[in-house]
Amino acid sequence: MAVRHEKDGASGYALTTLESMIAWGRKYSLYPFTFATACCGIEVMGAFGTHYDMSRFGAEVVRFSPRQADVLLVAGTINYKMAPVLKRIYDQMLEPRWVISMGACACSGGFYNNYTVLQGIDKIIPVDVYIPGCPPNPEGIIDAVVRIQKIIETGAPRAAERWPIK
């Protein structure tokens, strides 16, 4: 982006590409959909709460309609009863969309290796950012949002473009 300032009193102008202009606007107005099923949901509430204050990163307006959301934040264990619901919600979201997988359970099944727990949501939907931890601290969620902002800013390919991983 180039900014040129001619002389005092007159308004200057900035040169940029339309893509980076849109990305710049998009990255500070992320609308997360919190698919919070379990323990991680409590830390999600913590991240949106007063102490950690997600609104500093422009991602505090939680949308509970997938049609209005940009980022799907999957926080908590997903079992086989829940998995079709998650897939359906992902399918209902509009492009461009990003997915954050929060916590050990969503990333890999965590320490639940049994008949009911899906061993990682990336088996059914593409994931852009993984947050490790059981549960991760709210800092982890903030870090993930900043990483999504980086992806938007740099135009790096989204996980959906290289999914499913062979």
Add this chain to the structure above:
Amino acid sequence: MVLDRLRARFPADVVSVHSDFGDDTALVRRERIVEILAFLRDDPELLFDFAMDLTGVDYLGEEPRFEVVYHLFSLEKKRRVRIKVRLHEGDPVIDTAVPVWPGIDWYEREAWDMYGIVFRGHPNLKRILMFEGFEGHPLRKDYPKAKRQPTIGPEE
């Protein structure tokens, strides 16, 4: 006290009693289970008005294989009792206790879902924790721990 009274009332149905670890326990036959539970609830000396818990246990390799365990609590007497019933593998059927305590409804559904114990006369005996279409009963000891039945996504 509780066990003596139960034994005196149902001498033929109480198989054995013990009070290990301070928990009064009675093993009874399944035929008159509803009568026994109603007696425990209504007897003025006992008044077990709370059905706190019901669960199945799978003693694989033993016969009878299954056990249904009731935990009762009396609000007035502040007392607890555990009633156990053994069921054979080929015939895991017991009468429902829903007419005695409406709150026991879901516990029985859970025991059916997890162990395949049939509660005869239950108003709505279907799966509760697992999804419809799940095959088998996951808490049975012969169900492998990690045997998955994916509803979506790749087969494992």
Add this chain to the structure above:
Amino acid sequence: MAEPVDITAKGETPDLQAEPMLINIGPSHPATHATLRFHAKLDGETILDLVPEFGYLHRGFEKESEASTWTQVVPYTDRLNYVSPLMNNVGYAMAVEKLCGIEITERCKYVRVIVSELSRIIDHMVCIGTNMVDLGALTNFWYFWKPREEVYKLIEELCGQRLTTAYTRIGGAMADLPEGWTDRVLAVCRGVIPGCIADVNALLTKNRIFIERTMGAGPITAKDAIALGFTGPCLRAAGVPLDLRKDEPYLVYDRFDFDVPVGEAGDTCDRYMVRMEEMRQSLRIIEQAIAKLPGGPINIDDPRFILPEKALVYENIEALMNHFKFIMEGVKVPAGEVYSATEAANGELGFYIVSRGGGGPYKIKVRPPCFPLFQGIPHLVKGQMIADLIAVLGSVNIIAGELDR
């Protein structure tokens, strides 16, 4: 397809409202806290019938614990009621100790009381806070989140994690209290929590909008509540003063002076009032427990249950072997079966444990307090408005982790 209605025809007006409407709520709905689901049958806005469905967070706690050692189960208990994990830890450890016949140290009893009551406070805060968010009062949520973060800091100091604590061990605890911890607890209990409770109290308790919204929403009589197996604040709101801390005193609860608040109507407003008062009573218990906190070791002195000192493990072959066997094979618990109940934030948390003498449990059944509460929701809301369902659901505080296990 229904028959088309000819509105121009003379004669009787067709009854357009005769057909009930079927509506699905959840499982991904903000007010159902993401894992509960209802099938509602409505006449206009009145609920004719309601069928709850759950299991969307069934994680196989019992199957996992059957494949673990006794100590390995402790982290799984954290994730039952993840809003107050310390109370689950305490409940589970007490059940196993009952089976082993262990009498824990005095200091440990007091420590367990302190952490349980801290957990009860933060649990009630989440319940009231999220309930009010569902009703549109967001401010209370922020008011209650501040002390929660303070309490989380204390818990993190105690066991290294904010949420999944895994603090208790069979025969004691993971570690003794850090230095000066009790002073910091007192500072939070005196300086932060009462102020936040007072703020919320001032916003809600005499607020006409709040009272009209919650009074009469989801009432239950004492008789019905008992028949459905309600325990905890929901039963006490219906007027039954059952509190295991008073009625079957465990740990050292019989040494403290505290009251058990009860309601009358058992409606959403009463449940809110009971929870608010219980938080104040918990503060009283914490004050007394810290004042009486004895010194001495936190763990019992018994090598069968307690890991050898870390320093010994590095220099002594016997301690090293002991440590190895302890971790790999688990604590040896005698064969038998016990049921142990504690008063958790939502009601009676029971553990039914069957041991066959091995290093791990043969069977663990959790009696989650939420289970009968969720079962009773149709009884609470039948005949009421659909909007009341949201208020009632928040006020009975369903935690999916312990409901589905």
